[in-house]
Each structure stands twice: as structure tokens, then as C-alpha cells.
Amino acid sequence: MTAKKQISTEESTELLKTLRKRFEKNMGRHDRMDWSKIEVRLNSNAEKLWSLHEMEISGGEPDVVDYDEKTDEYLFFDCAAETPKGRRSFCYDREALDSRKEHKPQNDIITVAKEMGVEVLSEEQYRYLQTLGEFDLKTSSWIKTPKEIRELGGALFCDRRYNTVFVYHNGANSYYAARAFRGILKV
Known part of the structure; x- marks a missing residue:
């Protein structure tokens, strides 16, 4: 229960x-x-x-x-100016976390989002957010990664630099002090 x-x-x-x-x-x-x-x-x-x-x-x-x-x-x-501090330094999902042999992060973003009752922003949602202001000028945010990319071991993240939103990739098991995730909640 x-x-x-x-x-x-x-x-x-x-x-x-x-x-x-x-x-x-x-x-x-x-x-x-x-x-x-x-x-x-x-x-x-x-x-x-x-x-x-x-x-x-x-x-x-x-x-x-x-x-x-x-x-x-x-x-x-x-809508925090930078990616949420309390969710940084997590890898992408449980499979990525379990694959790390050493220096494991505390958690993964998919598990944390589910525990919080939210979803991770998609690329489209992230780009929409950026039309409402300037976010992640110094940090980056993991985004929902297409199944095909995730099956190959990758995961996507975004940030805003040079007045442009960029989408990048990393191994899903990577984690950084300046990267978290942004959530969406439907009410």
C-alpha cells in the first residue's frame, strides 16, 4: 500500500x-x-x-x-531560471543508474519525476517554455528521450546559449552538477 x-x-x-x-x-x-x-x-x-x-x-x-x-x-x-537545484546530478533512468559500476549518482530523473507525480518535459515542451522567458543560461535540463535513442544508450538534454535553444546528447548514465530536469504537471 x-x-x-x-x-x-x-x-x-x-x-x-x-x-x-x-x-x-x-x-x-x-x-x-x-x-x-x-x-x-x-x-x-x-x-x-x-x-x-x-x-x-x-x-x-x-x-x-x-x-x-x-x-x-x-x-x-x-519555471526556475536555472534547472532545479534539488534534482541535479542524476542520470537519465534506472537502467542507466544500474549500469554504473562506480561513482553512481544518487538517483535518476525518470524515477524522481514518477515519485513526484510529474513528467519530464519533451523537446517540444522545453522549446515552448523558452518562448516564455530565458531559461537554463548556465545549466541544462534532461528532456524526454525518444525510445530509439534510449535503446542505443543515449539521452537528450537542452539549454539556452547565444539566444538559441540547443538539444544535445549524452550517455544516459552520465550526470552533471549543472543538469537536472524540468517537470510538467497537468491539473
Whole structure:
């Protein structure tokens, strides 16, 4: 039996305050959205609020960046200027972690994302995020890697340099102090 994923009333109140302030400060990310509707949705879904709390405490600074009319979901992305500090130095997935014989990182991003209840941004989502501001000017973020690349031992990551978003590759078992992942949460 898994533990229920929820935060205390105090944590919830504090998180909602933080999210509202971030929402109001960054209206360019969601100019046609109404915070009160988002807050109602969050208050009715303790598990999603827990996931946002996990994003927040690991340094992600989650914010609403889009609304999907087809699925009636608000999309939260990690919007910290640099890749989240609390999720750095992880390799790509469990298979990559298990393949390391020595100097293993603490964890892998796919496992951590799943534990947090979020997904890793795809390349398309990462590029969309970059239209809302300038992110990862000094760091980089792992992105969802196509199966064909992963089966060959690779994994993809992105950053922004020279006012351009770059996609690179590494061995999936590599890890760096300046690389984490950005998550997406659908609420």
C-alpha cells in the first residue's frame, strides 16, 4: 500500500500563496487565465497539490504556462531560471543508474519525476517554455528521450546559449552538477 500523497493544511496555504504571487508576477506566461479557477481546481485535488509542493521544494518554481481545452487541464512547468537545484546530478533512468559500476549518482530523473507525480518535459515542451522567458543560461535540463535513442544508450538534454535553444546528447548514465530536469504537471 502506498502512502497518500498530500501536504498539511499549513503547507497547502503557503504553497497556494506562493503560486498565486508567482502567477501574478508572471502574467505574460498566462495572460488569459484566471487564478481563482486554477485555485479551485488545485484545492479539489490534494495529490496534484502535493506534486506542485514537490516541484517547489526541489527548486522548480512551478507556474501555469498553458491550458489544454481538449483535456480541460492547466499545465504547470518548472519555471526556475536555472534547472532545479534539488534534482541535479542524476542520470537519465534506472537502467542507466544500474549500469554504473562506480561513482553512481544518487538517483535518476525518470524515477524522481514518477515519485513526484510529474513528467519530464519533451523537446517540444522545453522549446515552448523558452518562448516564455530565458531559461537554463548556465545549466541544462534532461528532456524526454525518444525510445530509439534510449535503446542505443543515449539521452537528450537542452539549454539556452547565444539566444538559441540547443538539444544535445549524452550517455544516459552520465550526470552533471549543472543538469537536472524540468517537470510538467497537468491539473
